[in-house]
Amino acid sequence: MKSNRSISWNRNRAVLGVLATLLVLAATGCRQDMHDQPRFEPLERSSFFEDRKAGRMQVVGTVARGELNEDAHLHTGFVGDDLATTFPFAMTREDLARGRQRFDIMCSPCHGRVGHGDGIVVQRGFRAPPSYHSERLRGVPPGHFFDVVTNGFGAMGDFSDRLSVEDRWRVAAYIRVLQLSQAATMGDLPGDVKSEFQDAMGGAR
Amino acid sequence: MAQIFHPSTNTISRFSIFGALFAVAGLLWLVLFMNRSYYSTQVNVPREQPVPFSHKHHVSGLGIDCRHCHTSVEESAFAGIPPTKTCMNCHSQIWADAPMLEPVRESYRSNESLEWTRVHDLPDFVYFNHSIHVKKGVGCETCHGRVDQMPLMWKENTLQMEWCWSCHEQPETHLRPRDEVFAMGWKPAESQAELGPKLAAEYNVRSALDCSVCHR
Numbered sequence: 001m002k003s004n005r006s007i008s009w010n011r012n013r014a015v016l017g018v019l020a021t022l023l024v025l026a027a028t029g030c031r032q033d034m035h036d037q038p039r040f041e042p043l044e045r046s047s048f049f050e051d052r053k054a055g056r057m058q059v060v061g062t063v064a065r066g067e068l069n070e071d072a073h074l075h076t077g078f079v080g081d082d083l084a085t086t087f088p089f090a091m092t093r094e095d096l097a098r099g100r101q102r103f104d105i106m107c108s109p110c111h112g113r114v115g116h117g118d119g120i121v122v123q124r125g126f127r128a129p130p131s132y133h134s135e136r137l138r139g140v141p142p143g144h145f146f147d148v149v150t151n152g153f154g155a156m157g158d159f160s161d162r163l164s165v166e167d168r169w170r171v172a173a174y175i176r177v178l179q180l181s182q183a184a185t186m187g188d189l190p191g192d193v194k195s196e197f198q199d200a201m202g203g204a205r
Numbered sequence: 206m207a208q209i210f211h212p213s214t215n216t217i218s219r220f221s222i223f224g225a226l227f228a229v230a231g232l233l234w235l236v237l238f239m240n241r242s243y244y245s246t247q248v249n250v251p252r253e254q255p256v257p258f259s260h261k262h263h264v265s266g267l268g269i270d271c272r273h274c275h276t277s278v279e280e281s282a283f284a285g286i287p288p289t290k291t292c293m294n295c296h297s298q299i300w301a302d303a304p305m306l307e308p309v310r311e312s313y314r315s316n317e318s319l320e321w322t323r324v325h326d327l328p329d330f331v332y333f334n335h336s337i338h339v340k341k342g343v344g345c346e347t348c349h350g351r352v353d354q355m356p357l358m359w360k361e362n363t364l365q366m367e368w369c370w371s372c373h374e375q376p377e378t379h380l381r382p383r384d385e386v387f388a389m390g391w392k393p394a395e396s397q398a399e400l401g402p403k404l405a406a407e408y409n410v411r412s413a414l415d416c417s418v419c420h421r
Contacts, residue, residue: 034329035330036328041329043286043318045320105273106273109267109268109295120268121295156294157294161288
């Protein structure tokens with residue numbers, strides 16, 4: 001009797017031991033992987049939403065904080081019904097430097113660094129844009145440049161997702177700079193720049 | 206009682222204790238080796254992508270700046286992957302019928318995202334931020350290698366802690382002027398040993414080694 005009971009007790013213990021071991025082993029399968037935690041990284045895929053995007057789009061018509069965009073001049077390039085003829089904020093030297101940098105990054109592949117419309121992508125077959133130095137484009141108000149960058153123009157796609165409104169104005173101002181620089185005459189140059197230029201041109205007067 | 210073991214087993218047992226030390230050390234070495242191997246870090250292994258996008262063609266062939274596509278790299282933690290529209294701004298006319306670009310056009314028509322395969326992916330318990338590295342003068346090339354020579358993207362560095370650490374310990378050995386952060390193949394005109402400390406002072410670069418810098 002007694003020995004029988006102790007055998008079954010031993011067997012129970014063995015079974016329990018095996019079960020416990022299995023449980024521990026199984027539990028490693030449900031460990032929370034710290035490498036891939038239950039949160040989304042930017043642009044990650046989601047299995048929950050129908051469009052499989054974890055980042056949610058704003059519902060059309062939402063006005064988020066800081067996006068009221070009341071200033072029509074700044075945000076649309078129009079004053080009333082007309083294209084703005086002025087810039088919505090004063091352009092400092094830093095603004096122009098920033099405009100130049102953004103122009104070189106975003107626009108120069110097609111328009112070229114100086115704006116003649118002969119960038120590398122055009123050389124590879126993209127429709128050639130008009131030169132900024134044409135009579136017509138020298139005459140348009142800066143609001144037109146802003147409008148083209150914001151809404152696109154013909155074959156050219158818009159850049160509203162890649163340039164902030166302020167940067168679009170800075171780029172517009174830089175296009176004006178390019179236009180002025182390409183039409184400049186010797187008489188427009190300040191004295192020191194003039195002599196530097198003449199030296200570079202081989203001393204020709 | 207007769208001896209069970211021959212006296213020579215004494216030597217064998219001594220030797221096996223000694224050998225076990227080597228076996229354990231060898232095993233540890235194997236684990237560390239595997240951890241650093243191409244197999245587990247995927248360094249230098251080009252990734253297949255739904256569209257064979259070539260940085261080589263777009264960056265060195267066409268001279269397009271990184272920020273034309275990776276627009277948020279200067280302001281945010283995340284560098285940004287360009288939306289389909291960015292490709293279509295050019296590919297509406299360039300290679301507009303190429304079968305290779307069909308997934309891009311399909312994505313543009315259907316408004317479904319292209320699903321690129323991630324090449325760099327830190328574990329979620331590590332915090333990384335692009336903007337501070339850009340502002341303090343660490344070039345894209347320093348971490349991502351010669352992107353302008355990659356027909357398909359691969360990982361140039363392991364992204365393991367010892368790699369981050371080796372630079373955070375001595376950041377001045379890797380700094381370049383801010384204007385050159387996006388350039389590929391940049392070399393200092395003077396020696397790095399002279400330039401580095403100057404830039405570190407100018408940009409106020411510290412050696413950020415607290416655990417909480419990267420694990421927060």
